Amino acid sequence: MPVLPSHESKVAIMPCTGIGQVLGTITRQAAYKVCEELRPDQTLLLCLPALVRGVREDIDMIENNKVLLIEGCKDRCAAAALAVQNGSAAVTINLPAVLKEAGVKVKDTNRSQLTKDEETVVDILAQRVAEKVDELIQLK
Secondary structure: OOOOOHHHOOEEEEEOOOOOEHHHHHHHHHHHHHHHHHOOOOEEEOOHHHHHHOOHHHHHHHHHOEEEEEEOOOOOHHHHHHHHOOOOOOEEEEHHHHHHHHOOOOOOOEOOOOOHHHHHHHHHHHHHHHHHHHHHHHHO
């Protein structure tokens, strides 16, 4: 991937992975929604495992763009992965805080299928992320 000039930089979004965990599924689905539907021209999707492994494309993304993390739980795996490559987040959105604000309770279980309420949370989280992307783009 070519390095974008600074005036064309985007916001690199990295959700937690939490594979098989409801909270991880919600964060990933929200990130996909932002990158594919809500802000496709302003965002890039970071791959947490690729970043940890040192894939150059993902390292370039964190070096040349502001990074927005979407954390699914208190373990903060996305921040830890970013730190492996000496990156830092411009913004971190914590799913538990979004759930609390929305008044939605999600039981974090080992499953990847979302309920109707959890799909609604994906939309709420995606909208929150899109708003933060807009703020970060204006700061550039």
